[in-house]
Amino acid sequence: MDTWSFGVAAADITPATPQFLIGMGWRTERSKGVYLPLVASALYEVEGSSAYFQLPARFHPDIEDRIVNATRRLIARHAEASAGGPRVRRRRVGACTLLLALVGCLSSLADQLAWNERAVSERAAEAVRPGSLLVSYCSMCDDERVEVWRVRKTGLKPTDTGGLYEVTVDARRLLRSQRSFAHGEYHEPVSYEAVPEAAAGTAFPQDIDLAYVYVPSSASSFRCLGRALGLECQITVGTITLPPEALAAVAAAGADRPPSALRRFLRWLGLRR
Numbered sequence: 642m643d644t645w646s647f648g649v650a651a652a653d654i655t656p657a658t659p660q661f662l663i664g665m666g667w668r669t670e671r672s673k674g675v676y677l678p679l680v681a682s683a684l685y686e687v688e689g690s691s692a693y694f695q696l697p698a699r700f701h702p703d704i705e706d707r708i709v710n711a712t713r714r715l716i717a718r719h720a721e722a723s724a725g726g727p728r729v730r731r732r733r734v735g736a737c738t739l740l741l742a743l744v745g746c747l748s749s750l751a752d753q754l755a756w757n758e759r760a761v762s763e764r765a766a767e768a769v770r771p772g773s774l775l776v777s778y779c780s781m782c783d784d785e786r787v788e789v790w791r792v793r794k795t796g797l798k799p800t801d802t803g804g805l806y807e808v809t810v811d812a813r814r815l816l817r818s819q820r821s822f823a824h825g826e827y828h829e830p831v832s833y834e835a836v837p838e839a840a841a842g843t844a845f846p847q848d849i850d851l852a853y854v855y856v857p858s859s860a861s862s863f864r865c866l867g868r869a870l871g872l873e874c875q876i877t878v879g880t881i882t883l884p885p886e887a888l889a890a891v892a893a894a895g896a897d898r899p900p901s902a903l904r905r906f907l908r909w910l911g912l913r914r
Contacts (some may be wrong), residue, residue: 651682753781753874754851754867755807759797762806764870766795768856769810769849774891776855776863780878783823787831787881789816789891798848810854811846815894816887827878833887835894855881861888 655678659671757765769775771794778787790812798807814836852874855863863881867874883891 651680653678654681655679753853754872755848756800756802756805757808757851757872758804759806761870761872762797762808765808765851765866766797768866768869769795769808769854771795774815774857774863775810775812776881776883777849777853778827778855778878778881779850779853780827780876781824781853784821786821787818787827787833788814788836789833789883789887791815791891791894793845796846807848808851809846810849813845814841815891825877829882830884831887833884833890835890852876861885 655675656672659673769792771792773792775790775792776787777790779785790810793811793813795811796809798809799805800807816833817836819832819834851867851870851872852865853876854866856866856869858864858869858880861883863883865874865876865879868876868879
């Protein structure tokens with residue numbers, strides 16, 4: 642009769658060297674010490690001959706390997722404790738199949754430069770000019786599409802933490818990549834398609850993370866806004882280049898026209914964005 646049991650594993654992932662703290666863009670210096678260690682934990686379940694391994698988030702591959710190895714040792718100890726002898730123990734461990742079931746698709750490096758000091762936020766808002774193009778892509782996320790926006794206006798919004806602000810963008814989606822990209826898989830050239838009219842203006846105004854939006858650096862290239870402002874951030878894509886056909890589609894769309902009186906009235910009623 643198959644038995645069911647579970648266990649936990651943990652690995653100390655505290656960096657050995659000073660680091661910038663992800664999600665705290667207002668800090669201008671690297672860490673100066675360790676107050677508490679950073680520990681990544683995992684849960685495994687053993688049912689019959691299969692072991693299901695779960696992580697609470699997506700980690701760097703080196704960190705995942707350390708957690709997987711720690712979990713394998715726990716599974717081995719489980720087999721040793723429940724087996725009748727060495728022969729049974731070896732067979733049971735050899736039959737175990739680790740099925741990685743990573744819980745959640747959001748990277749642990751998701752939010753980086755969302756909240757910043759007012760001076761930094763003002764510089765960012767000035768770099769995102771009304772009428773200009775803005776490319777949105779979270780290079781540290783999974784299943785993410787590249788989008789091309791036409792900016793209508795920008796603004797600042799105070800956060801719950803005193804002295805920190807978010808940059809908000811009201812825009813219109815023009816193009817999006819035909820496929821989504823997993824973390825680390827982005828490569829060019831990228832094929833784009835027009836965003837359906839019904840989705841072009843949804844979810845705006847939107848708060849932006851300076852690490853994951855790209856401002857024009859040339860006629861066809863866009864640079865990470867955070868990097869352009871000289872801010873520290875961890876990304877896998879520093880520059881995005883639009884192919885000629887995408888630029889032609891943007892030119893055909895033209896600049897975003899001011900809304901008519903009827904469109905403003907429908908928007909006020911909540912019937913249209």
